[in-house]
Amino acid sequence: MSDGQQKKTFVITRFDPDRDDAPRKQAYEIPVHPDWKVLDALNFIKDEIDATLSHRWSCRMAVCGSCGMMVDGEPRLTCKEALDQYGDTVDVAPLANFPVVRDLVIEADGFMEKLTSVKPWIIRAKELAVEEGPMRQSPGELEEFKQFSMCINCMLCYSACPVVANEPEFIGPAAIALGHRYSLDSRDEGAAERNEVFRGEGTVFSCSFANECSEVCPKHVDPAAAVNQAKLNAAIDWATSLVLSRGGSK
Amino acid sequence: MSRNAHPHAMAPSKPGRTRTAPPQLPDRFPFGGRYLAYTLFDLTGILYLLLGLLVLCAVWSLGSGEASWNAVLERHRNIFYLGFHAIALAGLIFVGIRFFGFFPKAQPPRVGPLKPPPKGAILVGLYALWIGVTVCLSIVLAGGVFQ
Amino acid sequence: MIEVTRHDIVIVGGGAAGLRAAIAACEIDSNASIALVSKVYPMRSHTVSAEGGAAAVARDDDNFEMHGYDTVKGSDFLGDQDVIKYFVEQAPRELTLLEHWGCPWSRNEDGTVATRAFGGMSTKRTWYATDKVGFHMLHALFQHSLRFDNIVRYDEHFATKLLVDGGVVRGVAALDIRSGIVRVVLGRAVIMATGGAGKIFPFTTNGNIKTGDGMALAYRAGVALKDMEFIQYHPTGLPGTGILITEATRGEGGYVINSEGERFLATRDYGVGTKAELGPRDMISRAIIQEIEAGRGISGPYGEYVHLDLRHLGEQKIVARLPMVREISKIYIGVDPVHEPIPIRPVVHYMMGGIDTDITAGTSLPGLYAAGECASASLNGSNRLGSNSLTECLVFGASAGQNAMAFARGSSEGSEQALRREGEEEAARIVALRGKQKGGEKLARIRADLHKAMESGCGVYRSAETMNETARTVAQLKGRYADVALEDSSAVFNTELVAALEMGNMLDVAEAVANSAASRDESRGAHTRRDMPNRDDQNFLYHTLCHFDPAGPRLGKKEVTLGHWEPEERKY
Numbered sequence: 001m002s003d004g005q006q007k008k009t010f011v012i013t014r015f016d017p018d019r020d021d022a023p024r025k026q027a028y029e030i031p032v033h034p035d036w037k038v039l040d041a042l043n044f045i046k047d048e049i050d051a052t053l054s055h056r057w058s059c060r061m062a063v064c065g066s067c068g069m070m071v072d073g074e075p076r077l078t079c080k081e082a083l084d085q086y087g088d089t090v091d092v093a094p095l096a097n098f099p100v101v102r103d104l105v106i107e108a109d110g111f112m113e114k115l116t117s118v119k120p121w122i123i124r125a126k127e128l129a130v131e132e133g134p135m136r137q138s139p140g141e142l143e144e145f146k147q148f149s150m151c152i153n154c155m156l157c158y159s160a161c162p163v164v165a166n167e168p169e170f171i172g173p174a175a176i177a178l179g180h181r182y183s184l185d186s187r188d189e190g191a192a193e194r195n196e197v198f199r200g201e202g203t204v205f206s207c208s209f210a211n212e213c214s215e216v217c218p219k220h221v222d223p224a225a226a227v228n229q230a231k232l233n234a235a236i237d238w239a240t241s242l243v244l245s246r247g248g249s250k
Numbered sequence: 251m252s253r254n255a256h257p258h259a260m261a262p263s264k265p266g267r268t269r270t271a272p273p274q275l276p277d278r279f280p281f282g283g284r285y286l287a288y289t290l291f292d293l294t295g296i297l298y299l300l301l302g303l304l305v306l307c308a309v310w311s312l313g314s315g316e317a318s319w320n321a322v323l324e325r326h327r328n329i330f331y332l333g334f335h336a337i338a339l340a341g342l343i344f345v346g347i348r349f350f351g352f353f354p355k356a357q358p359p360r361v362g363p364l365k366p367p368p369k370g371a372i373l374v375g376l377y378a379l380w381i382g383v384t385v386c387l388s389i390v391l392a393g394g395v396f397q
Numbered sequence: 398m399i400e401v402t403r404h405d406i407v408i409v410g411g412g413a414a415g416l417r418a419a420i421a422a423c424e425i426d427s428n429a430s431i432a433l434v435s436k437v438y439p440m441r442s443h444t445v446s447a448e449g450g451a452a453a454v455a456r457d458d459d460n461f462e463m464h465g466y467d468t469v470k471g472s473d474f475l476g477d478q479d480v481i482k483y484f485v486e487q488a489p490r491e492l493t494l495l496e497h498w499g500c501p502w503s504r505n506e507d508g509t510v511a512t513r514a515f516g517g518m519s520t521k522r523t524w525y526a527t528d529k530v531g532f533h534m535l536h537a538l539f540q541h542s543l544r545f546d547n548i549v550r551y552d553e554h555f556a557t558k559l560l561v562d563g564g565v566v567r568g569v570a571a572l573d574i575r576s577g578i579v580r581v582v583l584g585r586a587v588i589m590a591t592g593g594a595g596k597i598f599p600f601t602t603n604g605n606i607k608t609g610d611g612m613a614l615a616y617r618a619g620v621a622l623k624d625m626e627f628i629q630y631h632p633t634g635l636p637g638t639g640i641l642i643t644e645a646t647r648g649e650g651g652y653v654i655n656s657e658g659e660r661f662l663a664t665r666d667y668g669v670g671t672k673a674e675l676g677p678r679d680m681i682s683r684a685i686i687q688e689i690e691a692g693r694g695i696s697g698p699y700g701e702y703v704h705l706d707l708r709h710l711g712e713q714k715i716v717a718r719l720p721m722v723r724e725i726s727k728i729y730i731g732v733d734p735v736h737e738p739i740p741i742r743p744v745v746h747y748m749m750g751g752i753d754t755d756i757t758a759g760t761s762l763p764g765l766y767a768a769g770e771c772a773s774a775s776l777n778g779s780n781r782l783g784s785n786s787l788t789e790c791l792v793f794g795a796s797a798g799q800n801a802m803a804f805a806r807g808s809s810e811g812s813e814q815a816l817r818r819e820g821e822e823e824a825a826r827i828v829a830l831r832g833k834q835k836g837g838e839k840l841a842r843i844r845a846d847l848h849k850a851m852e853s854g855c856g857v858y859r860s861a862e863t864m865n866e867t868a869r870t871v872a873q874l875k876g877r878y879a880d881v882a883l884e885d886s887s888a889v890f891n892t893e894l895v896a897a898l899e900m901g902n903m904l905d906v907a908e909a910v911a912n913s914a915a916s917r918d919e920s921r922g923a924h925t926r927r928d929m930p931n932r933d934d935q936n937f938l939y940h941t942l943c944h945f946d947p948a949g950p951r952l953g954k955k956e957v958t959l960g961h962w963e964p965e966e967r968k969y
Contacts, residue, residue, distance in 0.1 A: 015271045017268055017270070017271075017889050018887050018889060019887070022271060046893075047841040050884075051840070051883065051884040051885055051893045054891070055892070056441075057605055058437060058441055058443065058606045059445060059446045059604040060605070060638065060640070061638075061640045061641070061725060061729070062724075062725075063445050063529070064441045064442075064443070064446065065441060066441050070277070073277035073278055074276075075276070093252075093274070096252070096255065096274050096275060097255050097273050097274070097276070098259070098260045098273050099260065099272065099273050101266070101268060101575060101889065101890050102889050103890075106260075107262065108438060108552075109266065110260040110263075112262075112438070112552070113263055115540075116543045120543065121541045121544045122498055127497075130490050134492075134493050134496040134510050135496060136507070136508030137508050138506070138507075139503075139505075142504055144359040144360065146501060149501050149533065149536075151536075152445075153440050153536075158260060159276060160276060162280070164255075164259060165255040165256060165259055165273075165275050166255065166259070168258035168260070172260075178540070182499065184359060184360075185501075209356075210285075210288040211288070212285070212288065224355070225355035228352070229358040229359075232356065232358055232361070233358055267573065268575055268576050268889045
């Protein structure tokens with residue numbers, strides 16, 4: 001580190017449940033490299049200044065989804081955001097709308113439950129035997145759901161969503177997008193089952209189309225599109241089931 | 251400093267294995283940055299409520315004789331009424347543009363065998379419809395059809 | 398304080414191999430209790446970073462014999478041929494299962510699964526989902542696993558010790574990172590699926606979690622680590638960060654060029670013949686180093702590099718087939734491959750070696766199985782072919798799951814008292830390490846010195862002198878590690894404690910790598926010595942075994958299974 005090097009101050013939210021009643025802020029002034037991402041600065045602080053700082057990270061190539069945090073108030077993958085776009089003081093906080101376990105680490109188990117609830121797997125009336133070989137799927141059919149399969153579960157969308165902030169039952173953008181992804185997959189036969197989930201409490205119809213999830217998605221999944229497409233599908237499914245069940249009962 | 255979100259936002263169904271700090275709202279919510287547009291969008295609901303009340307009043311006056319109806323029309327020349335209508339018009343245009351912007355992507359790639367038209371076509375159709383309805387209504391209201 | 402839980406089998410690692418093992422176990426018995434212990438949420442596992450594809454015979458112009466021959470030749474004839482035959486035969490079945498489970502494989506116009514060319518493969522047999530294959534495979538596996546409620550996940554639990562009673566593995570001790578409690582997770586069989594150990598090197602494609610934990614646990618429990626000297630350098634990593642640029646770039650027709658704009662792999666003799674850019678990774682990595690040493694590299698802030706040129710592929714193809722390469726290049730090196738060549742240099746990517754396993758994924762320790770990169774069934778020998786490893790995770794993950802279940806059925810539970818005591822000892826060790834103030838060493842310094850030592854002794858080119866020096870340094874570092882001082886005494890999410898435990902694992906793995914390397918007096922596959930440039934089948938056609946000993950590692954040998962393909966000179 002040479003003397004003329006640029007410095008930045010990182011104001012980081014700290015919280016140790018063993019010692020702190022509530023989260024507090026701690027500032028670190030460090031020399032920064034022009035090529036650094038925000039994550040590099042956090043790792044520098046952890047290695048060189050304060051080993052008690054806790055944060056999650058792994059792949060540092062924006063695909064594992066571990067390192068989401070609020071950077072200057074916006075949910076970001078810290079391994080993806082270049083430092084040079086920020087000012088001399090950078091505020092780093094844990095993802096909004098999540099309980100905080102420690103420092104920059106949030107409680108992710110709630111998300112895992114929501115993800116499971118949408119049945120994000122291929123559902124078929126009759127399971128295929130492996131001997132039958134791969135199913136056919138045209139590039140066009142693949143295109144119909146491909147975008148929604150790009151979700152890395154980084155949960156940034158949950159941090160941006162005003163409905164998530166106020167309605168704990170809301171399954172939320174990423175989980176709905178993944179459920180919808182499977183319903184759109186030509187190999188899947190479980191759309192009706194998932195639509196039943198989507199018609200329940202705190203699901204697609206809770207969404208008020210703020211579109212914030214899509215604004216902050218680092219992988220351009222556009223969860224808002226998925227959620228609102230799922231609304232239409234769930235409604236159509238509900239209407240047809242109404243008509244069919246009436247017809248059947250006569 | 252940020253404010254608390256719902257205390258159970260994104261909490262698991264069973265309490266976590268350690269004590270947690272409560273979830274925080276995003277700093278900019280509800281009036282900062284992009285949230286402003288969303289909040290304004292939702293706030294236009296108040297305009298619809300007021301407009302609805304005004305329409306009800308007008309309909310009520312129709313049943314109370316011509317003098318009452320004329321009084322309503324007279325009141326509409328009031329500067330506050332005009333101002334309110336200008337705001338309502340701006341709100342409606344804002345909501346229309348925002349809603350139309352989102353509408354195409356909210357169409358599933360397929361409903362049964364049916365595929366939606368291309369996104370651009372949906373957008374053009376929506377605006378054409380809007381402008382068409384507005385023009386028709388204007389002609390009717392200006393007395394162009396019923397003299 | 399410890400907590401004891403009981404399951405039928407315990408799987409450590411939630412990447413492709415671990416998840417596939419868990420699903421295989423569920424398929425056998427949907428009532429069996431399967432513990433899945435992972436130090437990260439499974440979808441964060443490093444499988445997620447794999448890019449280019451997974452190999453399996455799919456086309457009419459391909460067959461098992463060809464896939465097998467390519468693999469054994471790629472391994473420089475150190476791969477076990479029975480394992481290779483088993484692997485190539487199971488591969489299509491496994492990738493088909495992934496297809497049935499929703500993996501969005503890229504498609505041909507007729508709806509069949511598309512395949513692409515890959516280095517060292519004689520035809521297009523690499524299945525792909527654009528260039529995010531690991532990501533899609535991992536998420537498809539993880540999401541498919543969510544339907545089985547008999548998989549009991551221990552997310553963010555860091556396994557630190559294998560629990561052995563009566564000569565049989567009975568479970569693991571795992572630190573619950575969230576709470577700081579140590580859990581004794583018991584099962585009648587244990588599967589290790591913890592991946593590689595790229596983080597013992599400074600410049601690697603591997604994520605922060607790749608610290609060789611499973612290898613170290615098995616090693617300390619008395620299982621040999623096999624062929625640890627063979628470290629694969631991927632030819633195309635970004636300078637500085639080491640982020641992977643997939644081999645699919647070359648599979649799709651990309652060129653590697655030097656500072657003079659020359660496609661040196663096609664114009665000069667680097668042993669890859671007419672394959673040029675589609676040669677195997679070890680040869681291309683050596684060629685790039687030689688170009689740089691000959692002064693035909695390009696200098697940059699992070700050392701010398703060469704160029705990977707995709708411009709002639711055109712924007713359309715790059716967007717359709719290699720979207721992640723474009724995204725990564727733009728974000729991490731500021732280059733749009735549509736318009737500019739990508740700076741690249743060889744980077745540590747994969748370990749051919751690992752826990753010594755056989756064709757059943759079993760080890761010498763009864764009840765212990767291993768699959769994926771942490772295992773060495775000797776599919777890859779001394780050099781792995783690109784796109785064989787993702788399939789390997791599935792093939793051997795599945796057999797580990799099946800065979801562990803079979804073993805568990807015939808095995809007893811062991812003495813809970815003894816296992817509890819072992820767990821308590823492990824908990825005491827971890828608590829003593831947490832926030833340990835006494836000591837004069839800093840974790841970051843030890844890591845930096847380990848990195849320096851491994852890079853100098855176990856790089857692309859090696860020599861007796863540098864390897865021995867590295868082995869000595871690693872031994873010293875183990876001493877310094879005993880004197881490490883830590884700052885964080887909190888029980889909750891103590892990442893410094895996790896890093897310290899990982900460092901212990903990395904040092905053990907590094908010890909095995911350096912000592913195994915120093916013992917192989919020949920050049921074979923990824924182990925290339927300047928002082929011994931030739932392959933020596935007479936004396937070195939065997940697997941290196943490295944056994945743990947507190948006094949220093951003991952080396953042994955294991956025969957290579959031949960019989961189908963005769964070793965021959967490896968020329969393309």
